[in-house]
Amino acid sequence: MKNLIATSLALGVLAIGSLGMTPFRGTAxxxxxxxxxxxxxxxxxxxAGGCFWCTEADFEKIPGVVGVISGYTGGQTPDPGYEEVCSGQTGHMEAVQVWYDPEKVSYSFLLDWFWRHVDPTDDGGSFVDRGGQYASAIFYQDEQQRQLAEESKSRLEDSGILKSPVVTPILPLGTFYEAEAYHQGYHERNSTRYRSYRCSSGRDAFLRNVWGDKKDSMEPVLGTNPAKPSQEELRCRLTPLQFKVTQEEGTEPPFDNEYWDNHAPGIYVDRVSGEPLFSSTHKFDSGTGWPSFTQPLEKENITxxxxxxxxxxxxxxxxxxxxxxLGHVFDDGPNPxxxxxxINSAALRxxxxxxxxxxxxGDYAPLFE
Incomplete structure (x- = not known):
């Protein structure tokens, strides 16, 4: 059904080209x-979440998302067109590129939102649209995105919310090709047809059944934290050195920082988030002039x-x-x-x-008894 609707819109774009105007194709x-x-x-x-008309519309609801572009990625054919992708022969998937302000929304929240707007248990397509070109996927651009995506997927699997295994792959991003003009903002420009397609596709019924009122909640559902404080807020909360270290990956002077020579019993937490990171029981004098630890207090709080x-x-x-x-880790420490x-003192409290x-x-008090 989606193909029939899109084809009629495509004919309109081709007609524009015949009047001397260039339809969006190729590099345009x-x-x-x-x-x-x-x-x-x-x-x-x-x-990738199946029909990109729907995925685009869903992500545009999020405060902090500035723009969403429908397109194609994951395949081998350079600069594919819609009909080519629909054929299933290019290896590409319908996908969206989300442009967001990291001071207003985090990548972790985008992942949380993604799971609540797709069927991650279907590897043969999405809802009424069948074929690998309509399957779901997360495409990461760096190691941090990959780690966050894997962790988010694990939280979903552990939640017990879904009755079937999560099959959505987490893949490295290749080239993202923007889709034709008539696909961009389809839900706004063709709202009646879009609503009809979305309703009859089975998407909304599935999402309501699984997530209920949580589907469009602006609070994270799968255990992620709310968006990171804005840079402006952090500049107010932190000293210039603390901001430079934690937000700009700076390094404080050795032997001239708060905790390099601290021998008191206790724990060290993240200066901004408060998550427990290190313990004095694992602290040692490395001779470097910075706080040094043989291991984290909570491994899951470190990346x-x-x-x-x-x-x-x-x-x-x-x-x-x-x-x-926080700092760096090296393999030249003592046993065990x-x-x-x-670690920089400026990143710790x-x-x-x-x-x-x-x-x-209080749960850490027994460490010092």
């Missing part, structure tokens, strides 16, 4: 991304990423929920782990053992 389609304002301050995320900024390959350490830069987590209960970290 790149004009859609160029229309998005303040692109240099935005980030992008790419998702690692490849860092090539200083003409060498290092492993960056970030907090998982806060997504704040052989690891050295070299120390909570003495006697304050753990009052600060809401």
């Amino acid at each position: 389609r790149a004009a859609f991304a160029e229309r998005i304002p303040n692109r240099e301050s935005l980030r992008t995320a790419v998702f 690692t990423h490849e860092d090539r900024k200083l003409l060498s390959v290092r492993t960056e350490v970030r907090s998982r929920q806060g997504d704040n830069h 782990t052989g690891m050295r987590y070299c 120390f909570i003495p053992k006697e304050d753990l209960e009052a600060e809401g970290y």
